[in-house]
Amino acid sequence: MARGDRYEPQINRTYQDLARHYGTAVIPARPYKPRDKAKVEQAVLLAERWILARLRNRRVFGLAELNAAIAELVAELNGRVMRAYGLSRAELFAQVDAPALKPLPAAPTPSPSGRSAGRGSTTTSRSTAPGTPSPTG
Numbered sequence: 001m002a003r004g005d006r007y008e009p010q011i012n013r014t015y016q017d018l019a020r021h022y023g024t025a026v027i028p029a030r031p032y033k034p035r036d037k038a039k040v041e042q043a044v045l046l047a048e049r050w051i052l053a054r055l056r057n058r059r060v061f062g063l064a065e066l067n068a069a070i071a072e073l074v075a076e077l078n079g080r081v082m083r084a085y086g087l088s089r090a091e092l093f094a095q096v097d098a099p100a101l102k103p104l105p106a107a108p109t110p111s112p113s114g115r116s117a118g119r120g121s122t123t124t125s126r127s128t129a130p131g132t133p134s135p136t137g
Helices: 013-021 038-055 062-080 089-100
Strands: none
Touching: 013 089, 038 062
């Protein structure tokens, strides 16, 4: 967000360019209004708790092994039938969302300034009181 106005929030230019490139709109949720994002928050909470509960006694010896275990559990969670819908998340996605998806553009998203991202400065600065020596000399 470039400016969080209640009635006309402004999206930062880079994010707006990305949305325009992919042919979509950005509609921000209102801050401090949980009802705007309740379904997403609840779904994330369910997945997080379910996956962590299943992994709590499992030992993994690397990030790749952990990611594989999580991917397996996510596939299992998405395959479980939800009582409210009588369908699994995967079936619901295939019926509702997948037909509405558009292919991604052939060209990659342009960088915001027309140049590639580089490394930032590795130096740090520290503010000192007037008249005190600088830590860098």
